[in-house]
Amino acid sequence: MCALPQFVPIPDEAQMDIVAVRRGKVNTWYNRHSNRHSNYEFKEPRMSDTPPLVGIIMGSESDMPAMEPCMKQLDDFGIPYEVKVASAHRKPAEVHAWASGAVDRGMRVIVAAAGKAAHLGGVVAAYTPLPVITVPMKTSDLGGLDSLLSMVQMPSGVPVACVAINGAKNAAILAVQILGTGSEYARNKIVEMKQAMAQA
């Protein structure tokens, strides 16, 4: 009989970093100033003493407002994350480079948001062993059904999870639940959130 595979927990340094973020030490990797689409100006990923555990990628800067609840929820949980904008169709090489380097940059789970023919999550999943949670963006023409179907109908062998249309907050919660399989800190955050919901 085969031995069960060893469970690999999130390293201690990452746990310590999570606590550091909770104390407000770390900013997110974007800030709110003008750019052509949505009042966000993206900076180059900065070298931080807190490696991101969640990688958030979206197909366009126009997806940013709908993805705000994802970042806010991770901020509330004190989980470090990285934000990347790159389209699977317009910048495929950039998506490839980002996704294939995610593990080495310390990430444990990826959230991918896109609208219309939303192939981003599937393409990212093709390049990384990390779990990918997709967020179908609501669209003006088809209400997001186009995005949803593009994400959920993945071929066998390359799964992605998929939350509701514009379900950015749930994507963050699911990401932290996945982190919680190897991090007591993350698991406790979910427990606290559930207790707060039950008491509201």
Ligand code: AIR
């Ligand atoms: N998109 C961008 N490249 C491929 C896809 N599917 C998506 C974006 C966004 C929508 O197209 O994720 O939801 C419109 O993007 P834009 O840049 O035209 O505003």
